[in-house]
Structure formats: structure tokens, C-alpha cells
Amino acid sequence: MRAMMAKANINWQDIRNDYERGMSQAELRKKYSLSPSTLATKIKRDGWELSQEQSTNIKAFGDSLAKISQDYSQATQTQKAEIINRINTIIDDSEIMASNRHLAKRFQARILDGFNDGMFESSKDIKAGTSALKDLEYIANPKPSVEVNQSQSQANTLIKIEFVE
Known part of the structure; x- marks a missing residue:
């Protein structure tokens, strides 16, 4: 330990x-x-406190979980399977994004080393390096937002989770 x-x-x-x-x-x-x-x-x-933004985010997350839990309890078995599948996809995507961020940081460090070592000398080289950094940033942080929409189907409620860019 x-x-x-x-x-x-x-x-x-x-x-x-x-x-x-x-x-x-x-x-x-x-x-x-x-x-x-x-x-x-x-x-x-x-008397430490979370920032207002963090408190708001935590409350919103808790509210979303409560809504998902309520809708899940009222869903059919097929709807429950779909909800679980979509949640697992979100988790998998989050893990991929975290991995991409890690890789992007490593590549970014290599590119910055290239700038520092004089590997990029011409404006074309610099443009290629900065373009690579932008691409890595996009890969690491695609910033999808998740929307949770309800669709009422007679007595059953189904949650629809979509990625919106």
C-alpha cells in the first residue's frame, strides 16, 4: 500500500x-x-463546495438517471433490451473517446517535439503539423451531445437516446 x-x-x-x-x-x-x-x-x-456548473451538471445527471429508471421500469422486455443496448453503446463510445484523448496527447507531444527540433521548417510543414493537431483534437473530443427523448407508445414509455453533433 x-x-x-x-x-x-x-x-x-x-x-x-x-x-x-x-x-x-x-x-x-x-x-x-x-x-x-x-x-x-x-x-x-x-466548507469546500462544487462549482455551480458542477452542481448543476450533477443534478441534471441525477434527474436524467431518475427519468431513465422510471421509463425502464415501465418498458416492455424488448424496450428494456434496447435501452440497455443504447446505454452500453454510450459507455463504449465514452471509453473510445478517452482512449482517443490519450493517443491524441501522445501524438500532439510528438508533433510539438517536431516543431521544437526544427523538423517543421517551411510554412507547408507547419500547416501540416497544425492540421494534424486539429484532426487529433477532433478525434479526441468529438463532443457529441446526448439527447434523451421520450416517445409515448400507448401505455408504455420508451427512451430514445441519440447522438447529435
Whole structure:
């Protein structure tokens, strides 16, 4: 097990910034090697709060989950299978996007090394490098938005989840 950080070495401002941006306590404990009681005490004592945007996002996510849960409970077996299939697709797509972000960062670093090493000298080379960076950004962050629409079918409710670009 990893040793806990000495209290003098803890950068509480960085931890607080991560917390206020929405990082969970479990993620913070792992990232900063903190005990649960140390972190919880600090959050409570100093009155840390999530940013308004994070609070709004968490509430909206909770509301969406409640609606999906309600609709799922009223759905037929076929509709339930479709809901589960679409949720699994969203999860898979999220994992792919995270992987793409990781790859894009690695390629971006290589391209930037090329700029720093003089590999890109002409305007054509620079344009090719910046074009590659834009392509990598698009691949890593396609920013699909997920819309959850309801379609009423007699007594049954089905959730329709669509990706909209």
C-alpha cells in the first residue's frame, strides 16, 4: 500500500481546485494519497463546495438517471433490451473517446517535439503539423451531445437516446 503524504507536503489548493471541478473524493484520495478521514475533515472544516456548473451538471445527471429508471421500469422486455443496448453503446463510445484523448496527447507531444527540433521548417510543414493537431483534437473530443427523448407508445414509455453533433 502506498504511504500517505506527509501533511506538510500536501498542496491543499490543488486538491480543492480538483474537488471544485468535480473530482470525487475517491479520486482525490487516490491521486493525492490521502486517507478518507483527512480529506473529509478538510472538506467539511473549510466548507469546500462544487462549482455551480458542477452542481448543476450533477443534478441534471441525477434527474436524467431518475427519468431513465422510471421509463425502464415501465418498458416492455424488448424496450428494456434496447435501452440497455443504447446505454452500453454510450459507455463504449465514452471509453473510445478517452482512449482517443490519450493517443491524441501522445501524438500532439510528438508533433510539438517536431516543431521544437526544427523538423517543421517551411510554412507547408507547419500547416501540416497544425492540421494534424486539429484532426487529433477532433478525434479526441468529438463532443457529441446526448439527447434523451421520450416517445409515448400507448401505455408504455420508451427512451430514445441519440447522438447529435
